[in-house]
Amino acid sequence: MDNLQKFTNSKEVIGFLVEQFPACFSNKGDAKPLKIGIFQDLAERLENEERVSKTLLRSSLRHYTNSWRYLHCIKNGAKRIDLDGNEVADIEDEHIEHAKKQLDESKAKVAEKRKEQKAAGAEVKNNFKKKEAPKFKPTSKVVKQDQTKVKKPPAERLEQQHIVAGTAVTVKIGKSPMPATITDVSKDGIQVQLDTGMVVKVQLENLRLARSKR
Numbered sequence: 213m214d215n216l217q218k219f220t221n222s223k224e225v226i227g228f229l230v231e232q233f234p235a236c237f238s239n240k241g242d243a244k245p246l247k248i249g250i251f252q253d254l255a256e257r258l259e260n261e262e263r264v265s266k267t268l269l270r271s272s273l274r275h276y277t278n279s280w281r282y283l284h285c286i287k288n289g290a291k292r293i294d295l296d297g298n299e300v301a302d303i304e305d306e307h308i309e310h311a312k313k314q315l316d317e318s319k320a321k322v323a324e325k326r327k328e329q330k331a332a333g334a335e336v337k338n339n340f341k342k343k344e345a346p347k348f349k350p351t352s353k354v355v356k357q358d359q360t361k362v363k364k365p366p367a368e369r370l371e372q373q374h375i376v377a378g379t380a381v382t383v384k385i386g387k388s389p390m391p392a393t394i395t396d397v398s399k400d401g402i403q404v405q406l407d408t409g410m411v412v413k414v415q416l417e418n419l420r421l422a423r424s425k426r
Contacts, residue, residue: 218263225264225272229254235297243282245292247300257295280318286311367420375402380422383414391422 219225229237236244247253251273258264276282286308291299367382367389374381375397382389383404396403401413 216263218265219268222268222272222275225268226276228264229272229276232257233295236293236295237276243276243279243285244297245285245290245303246277247292247294250295253295278314278318280315283311283315283318367423370416370419370421374421375416381419382422383412384418384420385412389420394419 219228226237226239230239236246236250238244251270254269254273255266258269286303288303288308290303292301292303294300370379370381375394377394377396379394381392381394381404383392383406390406390408392404392406394402395405395411401415402419403411403413404419405411
């Protein structure tokens with residue numbers, strides 16, 4: 213007996229009672245109404261059982277008789293039994309009424325708790341939705357770029373006063389005009405030096421006046 217560990221909770225004690233008194237206690241199916249004063253009978257029967265203290269035995273018995281399964285068995289026509297399963301007394305009406313009231317109150321508390329948990333869960337869900345990242349919207353930079361995209365006016369043709377050495381021009385070579393500077397003017401063409409350093413001779417119609425840089 214010294215090697216046996218003491219019970220520490222009601223679940224362990226009730227399991228022990230089911231094993232020791234199967235005709236009286238059960239943990240499955242329908243419960244049976246217990247004899248009034250059955251705690252004293254248990255204390256006598258378990259006097260030498262060191263694993264169960266009287267304090268834990270009393271609280272375990274209270275836990276057993278407050279369960280929904282037990283409260284359902286307190287009804288008209290049921291008989292109270294002793295530790296050996298013998299019927300010893302009828303259930304009084306006031307006990308039936310008390311058990312019904314206790315059962316209704318217990319179920320109402322559970323229903324209210326579930327309702328609160330459901331409401332709390334819904335609130336958390338709504339708060340999570342509010343914190344979601346906003347949907348993508350075009351940035352103002354993109355709009356600004358589109359608005360500032362103004363079509364540039366065509367480059368000016370060279371007038372007579374522009375056809376002199378030192379005038380900044382653009383030369384149409386290939387598809388894109390290239391910046392250059394007039395270096396010499398002669399009858400057979402105008403000599404320009406490209407920004408790359410190359411010197412070429414072109415005709416007037418291939419030149420445009422370079423735009424001033426702002």
